Amino acid sequence: MKYDFDEVVPRRGTNSYKWDTPEEEGVLPMWVADMDFRTAPAVTEALRRRVEHGIFGYTKVPDAYYESVVRWFADRHSWRIEPQWILYTSGVVPALSAVVKALTRPGDKVIVQTPAYNCFFSSIRNNGCKLSASPLVCREGRYTIDFDDLEARAADPQAKLLLLCNPHNPAGRVWTAGELRRVGEICLRHGVFVLSDEIHCELTYAGHDYTPFASICERFRRNSVTCVSPSKAFNIAGLQIADIIASDDGIRRRIDRAVNINEVCDVNPFGVVATMAAYDEGAEWLDALRAYLWENYLCVKRFFAERLPDYPILPLEGTYLVWIDCRASGVGSDRTTRLLEEAKVLVNSGTMYGPGGEGFLRLNIACPRSLLVEGLERMAGVLAPFRHL
Known part of the structure; x- marks a missing residue:
């Protein structure tokens, strides 16, 4: 090997x-x-070259960074992203928290398909929102979505956001395009916005292709934001970098404001360098x-x-x-x-x-x-x- x-x-x-x-x-x-x-x-070598420079001041994220992200998702996942849709931040959890802050008000309900990544709950709680837990169904050793329950929760006037996990942690499911389409239609029907955590998107196995939620159709793209990072797939979580992908200009401005309010608008030079190396050569x-x-x-x-x-x-x-x-x-x-x-x-x-x-x-x-x-x-x-x- x-x-x-x-x-x-x-x-x-x-x-x-x-x-x-x-x-x-x-x-x-x-x-x-x-x-x-x-x-x-390739990541280690890129970091080594950056360390040898010896100066680690405030970082300006270059155009090449956005080009690397865009190219990776186009080549790897057939998802066309425009560079201006990308907001960088220090991690997916800070990204989730900023998006919840930007798109909800205290007292709003956020739907989560449970069991789910534990930081979802703290992101909801810390922004003064309420959890609306839609249980996944474990039948014959495999999890599926309870679409009837999801529909009922989305119909609640207090429900403003669905926090989707795609692929799902901890259930291990890679949601199919068909499943995601049903989720998206339910959310559109009831005016629920989709926040999709896709941090594990690179770690899928034969026969289970990752489908970016926002890639399915323009309506879903405009009614969602996606959080991604190379941190899980390339084992660089400590370098603290992630991207929020939001195609709608108004939504993106609101999220950018929340990122700044939460003071997670700066990233370190190593995260930038590592992301580019991972996506370009990894x-x-x-x-x-x-x-x-x-x-x-x-x-x-x-x-x-x-x-x-x-x-x-x-x-x-x-x-x-x-x-x-x-x-x-x-x-x-x-x-x-x-x-x-x-x-x-x-x-x-x-x-x-x-x-x-x-x-x-x-x-x-x-x-x-x-x-x-x-x-x-x-x-x-x-x-x-x-x-x-």
């Missing part, structure tokens, strides 16, 4: 949020969504990464089928976050405490992802396979005794 994803790169003691948050020695972190792989060589590395992650997922599926059959692994269409169903085993999401204390494995409890997350665990599989297998073996030692409770 041209890229060595099997290499174990020590991260403890590097002020890694993922690795250095657990205070106890020997903990294997398989929780927060960053990867244990070095980023693409496609081959990304494809190799996706192939490796898919093999990791198959490894997890085999392990659970053989050793922990009472814990179904949900299909992974996108992301590197495996959703584990613990409900039939009688083991709840609170088992994360025991996994940490007895197995020294840190995973995410499903309860943090809101209604519908109870009884699930989220496992980050973006690590060298040797660490993955070690983590699975540790988990089995704790989970297996509870299989028949």
Whole structure:
């Protein structure tokens, strides 16, 4: 393999949020969504050249940055973006918060399809809005959208915004164009604007193509904004950069104002350089990464089928976050405490992802396979005794 994803790169003691948050020695972190792989060589080389310059003052984002973003989404996803639609900011979570601030008033309802990424809830709460949770339906081991429930929630006069997750974290779904079209039509029918978090868009697997919500038709494009970043796919979250894509001039001005009010309007030089390198030169590395992650997922599926059959692994269409169903085993999401204390494995409890997350665990599989297998073996030692409770 041209890229060595099997290499174990020590991260403890590097002020890694993922690795250095657990205070106890020997903990294997398989929780927060960053990867244990070095980023693409093209990104590292671009950053090295920038470091050698030695001056890191305030950054002016160049035209070439916008060109890189536009070209990537056109070539990779057949989505035509105009450079002027792009607003840069320091991350997707700050972007979500700024958009909620710009397009709602305190007391408005924001629809979220749950279980959902936990920061959705804080972005809604921090802007004085109310959560309207539309539960996804888990049937025969796969999540689908409850369109009747979504329609009813969108019809509520207080509902102003749908916070869409595409691909979905933590359910692992890559919504099809048909599903997104039904979502979009419901929102248009009831005057609900769509805020689409598409940060995991590059991490999809064979047979599950990512469809940008705004690319489906002009009506959806004008009734939505999209938040993207290379941070997940290229493992550069610490460089703090993301883009808000809004085609409507009036909407974009309101969001730009909110970005400035929230003081997340500046980015650092490394985020700019890394984004350009990733989008201009990182496609081959990304494809190799996706192939490796898919093999990791198959490894997890085999392990659970053989050793922990009472814990179904949900299909992974996108992301590197495996959703584990613990409900039939009688083991709840609170088992994360025991996994940490007895197995020294840190995973995410499903309860943090809101209604519908109870009884699930989220496992980050973006690590060298040797660490993955070690983590699975540790988990089995704790989970297996509870299989028949």
